[in-house]
Amino acid sequence: xxxxxxxxxxxxxxxxxxxxxxxxxxxxxxxxxxxxxxxxxxxxxxxxxxxxxxxxxxxxxxxxxxxxxxxxxxxxxxxxxxxxxxxxxxxxxxxxxxxxxxxxxxxxxxxxxxxxxxxxxxxxxxxxxxxxxxxxxxxxxxxxxxxxxxxxxxxxxxxxxxxxxxxxxxxxxxxxxxxxxxxxxxxxxxxxxxxxxxxxxxxxxxxxxxxxxxxxxxxxxxxxxxxxxxxxxxxxxxxxxxxxxxxxxxxxxxxxxxxxxxxxxxxxxxxxxxxxxxxxxxxxxxxxxxxxxxxxxxxxxxxxxxxxxxxxxxxxxxxxxxxxxxx
Amino acid sequence: xxxxxxxxxxxxxxxxxxxxxxxxxxxxxxxxxxxxxxxxxxxxxxxxxxxxxxxxxxxxxxxxxxxxxxxxxxxxxxxxxxxxxxxxxxxxxxxxxxxxxxxxxxxxxxxxxxxxxxxxxxxxxxxxxxxxxxxxxxxxxxxxxxxxxxxxxxxxxxxxxxxxxxxxxxxxxxxxxxxxxxxxxxxxxxxxxxxxxxxxxxxxxxxxxxxxxxxxxxxxxxxxxxxxxxxxxxxxxxxxxxxxxxxxxxxxxxxxxxxxxxxxxxxxxxxxxxxxxxxxxxxxxxxxxxxxxxxxxxxxxxxxxxxxxxxxxxxxxxxxxxxxxxx
DNA sequence: GATTGTGGTGGCAGCGCTCCCAGGTGTGTG
DNA sequence: CACACACCTGGGAGCGCTGCCACCACAATC
Numbered sequence: 238x239x240x241x242x243x244x245x246x247x248x249x250x251x252x253x254x255x256x257x258x259x260x261x262x263x264x265x266x267x268x269x270x271x272x273x274x275x276x277x278x279x280x281x282x283x284x285x286x287x288x289x290x291x292x293x294x295x296x297x298x299x300x301x302x303x304x305x306x307x308x309x310x311x312x313x314x315x316x317x318x319x320x321x322x323x324x325x326x327x328x329x330x331x332x333x334x335x336x337x338x339x340x341x342x343x344x345x346x347x348x349x350x351x352x353x354x355x356x357x358x359x360x361x362x363x364x365x366x367x368x369x370x371x372x373x374x375x376x377x378x379x380x381x382x383x384x385x386x387x388x389x390x391x392x393x394x395x396x397x398x399x400x401x402x403x404x405x406x407x408x409x410x411x412x413x414x415x416x417x418x419x420x421x422x423x424x425x426x427x428x429x430x431x432x433x434x435x436x437x438x439x440x441x442x443x444x445x446x447x448x449x450x451x452x453x454x455x456x457x458x459x460x461x462x463x464x465x466x467x468x469x470x471x472x473x474x475x476x477x478x479x480x481x482x483x484x485x486x487x488x489x490x491x492x493x494x495x496x497x498x499x500x501x502x503x504x505x506x507x508x509x510x511x512x513x514x515x516x517x518x519x520x521x522x523x524x525x526x527x528x529x530x531x532x533x534x535x536x537x538x539x540x541x542x543x544x545x546x547x548x549x550x551x552x553x554x555x556x557x558x559x560x561x562x563x564x
Numbered sequence: 565x566x567x568x569x570x571x572x573x574x575x576x577x578x579x580x581x582x583x584x585x586x587x588x589x590x591x592x593x594x595x596x597x598x599x600x601x602x603x604x605x606x607x608x609x610x611x612x613x614x615x616x617x618x619x620x621x622x623x624x625x626x627x628x629x630x631x632x633x634x635x636x637x638x639x640x641x642x643x644x645x646x647x648x649x650x651x652x653x654x655x656x657x658x659x660x661x662x663x664x665x666x667x668x669x670x671x672x673x674x675x676x677x678x679x680x681x682x683x684x685x686x687x688x689x690x691x692x693x694x695x696x697x698x699x700x701x702x703x704x705x706x707x708x709x710x711x712x713x714x715x716x717x718x719x720x721x722x723x724x725x726x727x728x729x730x731x732x733x734x735x736x737x738x739x740x741x742x743x744x745x746x747x748x749x750x751x752x753x754x755x756x757x758x759x760x761x762x763x764x765x766x767x768x769x770x771x772x773x774x775x776x777x778x779x780x781x782x783x784x785x786x787x788x789x790x791x792x793x794x795x796x797x798x799x800x801x802x803x804x805x806x807x808x809x810x811x812x813x814x815x816x817x818x819x820x821x822x823x824x825x826x827x828x829x830x831x832x833x834x835x836x837x838x839x840x841x842x843x844x845x846x847x848x849x850x851x852x853x854x855x856x857x858x859x860x861x862x863x864x865x866x867x868x869x870x871x872x873x874x875x876x877x878x879x880x881x882x883x884x885x886x887x888x889x890x891x
Numbered sequence: 892g893a894t895t896g897t898g899g900t901g902g903c904a905g906c907g908c909t910c911c912c913a914g915g916t917g918t919g920t921g
Numbered sequence: 922c923a924c925a926c927a928c929c930t931g932g933g934a935g936c937g938c939t940g941c942c943a944c945c946a947c948a949a950t951c
Contacts, residue, residue: 245686245709247937258901263939270940271899288682293689294624294631295937299906304621304631304689305667308658319859321648321844324655331635331654331670332645338689340632340667343658355615359572361907362620362631362665382572462848488844495848517648517815518845521789521822532646574907585931590909597910598929622907626936688937 246287254283266291293338303364305340306330306542309354311370313429315345320460321488321516323369326390326535330367333539339364346375348431354378365542370432371399388538392433393551400538400552404434404513407527407556408441411483411511414525415564416449420481420509424454426468426493428485435460435485438513442483454479458489465492470500473508480508481564487512487519487526494522494563509564525564527556573614581610593618620665630691632667633657633869636681638697640756642672647787648815648843650696653717653862657694660866666691673702675758681705692869697759698726715865719760720878727865727879731761731840734854734883735768738810738838741852742891743776747808747836751781753795753820755812762787762812765840769810781806785816792819797827800835807835808891814839814846814853821849821890836891852891854883 252262257276264270265280272280283289297304308327310317317323323343331341342363346354351374358366358380365386368375376394379387384396393399415423425442428435443453454476458464465484469492472479482497484490490512494504504510512519515528534554579589584603591597592607599607610616624631635654637644644650650670658668669690673681678701685693685707692713695702703721706714711723720726742750752769755762770780781803783795792811796819799806809824811817817839821831831837839846842855861881 245688248939249937259938260901260903260940261899264900267939271897273899276899288686290683290687290689292625292937293687294621295906296939297621297631297906298619298625298908298937299939301906304624318655318659321651324648324651327658327668328645328651328654328670331658331668334667335669335671338687340661340669340689341654341658342662342667343655344662356617359615360617360620360665361572362617362667462844491845491848517789518818521818522849523822575909576907586908587910587931587933588929591930594909600929603929619907622936623909624936625907625938626909628936 246289247292248289250287251280251283251289254287255279291338296338297362297364301361303360304362305342306334306365306367306539307357307360307363308341308343308367308369309346309357309375310343311346311348311351311368311372311375313348317370318343318345322460322514322531325531326367326369329532329535330539333536333543337543339543348372351375351378355380358383367538367542368397372431372433386542388541390534390538393549396549398541398549398551400534400541400554402434402529402534403553403556404437405441407513407529407558408438408483409445410556410558411513411525411527411564412442412445414558414560415481415483415509415511416445418509418564421451422454422476422479423451423481423483424456424472424476424479425483426456426458426465426472426485426489428457429459430457438485458485460486460488462488462492462495465489466496467492469493469496473497473500473502482508482510484510484512487514487516487524489513490524490526490563491518491522494524505562505564511564515559519559520561523562525561526559528559529554529556573616574619575616577614578607578610578616581614582606618665623665624689624691628688631689632669633661633692633694633866634684634690635668635670635694635696636673636684636702637670638673638675638678638695638699638702640675644697645670645672649787649858652858653694653696656859656862657866657869660863660870664870666870675699678702678705682707685710694865694869695724699758699760713869715868717861717865720876723876725868725876725878727861727868727881729761729856729861730880730883731764732768734840734856734885735765735810736772737883737885738840738852738854738891739769739772741885741887742808742810742836742838743772745836745891748778749781749803749806750778750808750810751783751799751803751806752810753783753785753792753799753812753816755784756786757784765812785812787813787815789815789819789822792816793823794819796820796823800824800827800829809835809837811837811839814841814843814851816840817851817853817890818845818849821851832889832891838891842886846886847888850889852888853886855886856881856883 252259368389371389371391389399456468512526515526579586695716698716698718716726785791839853842853
């Protein structure tokens with residue numbers, strides 16, 4: 238037990254140790270205002286000697302700036318938070334925040350009651366906002382206090398910047414690949430209708446089939462493996478001659494494959510299956526999918542919020558087709 | 565744009581609206597101290613009318629209590645944070661924190677320089693500590709300021725409470741199952757040596773093999789699918805007659821299966837494979853594994869930290885054998 | 892010698908909150 | 922009727938920090 242009952246040092250301690258006033262110490266640390274080189278030096282040594290770490294709460298209090306980022310996830314129920322994608326986003330944001338002395342919180346916002354966001358942002362503790370599964374409603378509810386401190390992962394607006402994936406392009410590439418591989422009866426397990434990014438995928442799918450003179454075969458899913466599992470059966474019940482199933486996500490595709498295999502349907506021989514995202518496990522089960530630099534996307538978002546260089550603009554990350562055995 | 569440039573309400577606003585003093589309003593909200601039922605009522609309506617949310621920073625400042633939980637993850641490099649398990653833990657803690665107005669931060673602590681933890685805990689902003697991949701060194705470095713506000717996920721100590729998985733029991737059940745299914749040449753892809761929970765699994769594996777008069781066949785892994793992938797080949801190179809491989813984690817097992825199948829080895833016919841944890845995808849690929857209520861475990865840990873009812877004791881969660889086709 | 896800088900410094904208010912304490916207003920008891 | 926003893930309330934200090942402002946010394950200028 239090397240740790241004494243030592244009280245973390247305050248700026249007063251530092252100032253005293255350096256033989257200057259608190260104001261001077263503060264000025265040195267802030268780096269603005271005047272300070273002689275000797276004062277600067279003495280304060281710096283005192284800081285490292287005492288292991289001084291500024292009190293984020295006090296700083297936030299005087300600046301009125303808040304003390305954590307809020308990851309707000311729109312969804313139909315609190316279960317949206319039970320999602321590895323959300324986990325990943327939260328963790329990535331947390332990692333980016335740590336050096337800034339900020340924390341992260343996650344909250345769910347009902348799709349059909351977006352105004353609940355206001356209750357969350359009324360908390361002065363919220364220093365910034367990361368929007369997930371963003372809807373246009375939500376974008377309009379971002380308070381002015383947090384503009385320039387908000388990034389949407391997905392769609393953006395004139396006031397809210399965003400980082401996004403080229404869902405349309407990715408899905409087009411997948412469907413085109415299936416078509417070129419000779420598949421003609423291509424079904425899709427979609428995402429929830431209210432979700433913009435899912436809709437872009439669905440629209441791309443429809444467009445391509447339409448242009449090829451083929452009918453669309455859609456079953457609504459929700460990104461989950463469990464739903465994919467159920468949806469696979471529904472697809473084959475409604476359109477037994479289906480020879481390819483496009484999953485809105487890798488999890489969906491994995492669920493689909495699980496069901497098909499269990500039902501004795503061969504993948505890809507009888508039915509080709511594709512995913513979307515290229516999660517680590519996709520490689521393991523040889524899933525054809527579209528790859529996105531998810532980590533990089535989330536980091537970009539987190540950085541934008543933290544650096545406050547969040548000019549209202551959309552950064553779109555490309556989608557790369559990854560060919561594996563499942564299609 | 566329904567949001568005016570409205571300044572979030574302060575306790576002063578509430579008090580003024582309710583026609584009482586700030587002290588009274590504070591007392592009502594804290595729920596301690598005296599307050600007439602009329603005062604109570606008026607304050608409450610004012611609160612909901614103004615949408616008042618207490619300022620966590622101010623509260624933390626006066627209490628000296630910090631404003632976020634720190635999830636400290638021990639590992640050999642910052643890459644430990646690139647782990648879905650960590651993501652899940654961070655996100656779960658974040659979810660548990662949100663209602664308390666707390667945020668979460670994650671930081672990595674080098675296994676061979678645990679004293680770095682001190683630098684992290686010197687930050688007054690840290691209200692509590694969740695230790696992951698805990699080592700005994702780390703446990704000794706928890707400052708007194710945070711005792712009762714610290715939970716270790718994994719091993720604990722006389723002063724630090726912990727929530728843990730019965731790794732030994734789970735692994736025993738798995739190995740026993742393999743043995744009873746007639747497997748006699750059972751290999752294991754282990755975890756890193758410095759990790760207590762991994763060692764418990766390894767010891768259980770050795771014990772059972774030893775008792776059965778069988779030799780251990782161990783290859784060191786690191787929980788990752790990629791390492792499992794490589795380790796599978798190493799196992800079969802060193803012990804070509806291996807008829808079962810025990811993975812330290814599901815990811816490891818999935819990597820192993822991927823490699824085996826790619827090499828034309830039939831699973832489970834030629835080699836049975838087992839995992840550990842029962843991640844969602846385990847069901848999809850029909851992996852025999854040991855199931856743990858991970859979510860519940862992490863929530864328990866988060867709750868313990870938040871409620872400060874963290875008496876130094878270890879809560880061990882059981883491990884349940886889940887039989888699927890892979891073994 | 893009086894003025895106007897200029898680089899450097901410390902005093903002090905105040906961010907929003909909690910909590911102690913002094914000071915009320917009622918009721919019950921000696 | 923005085924007193925104790927509830928219950929209830931507001932004043933005010935102070936948590937650690939920032940940033941404004943006043944101040945000081947010293948130099949350059951009129």
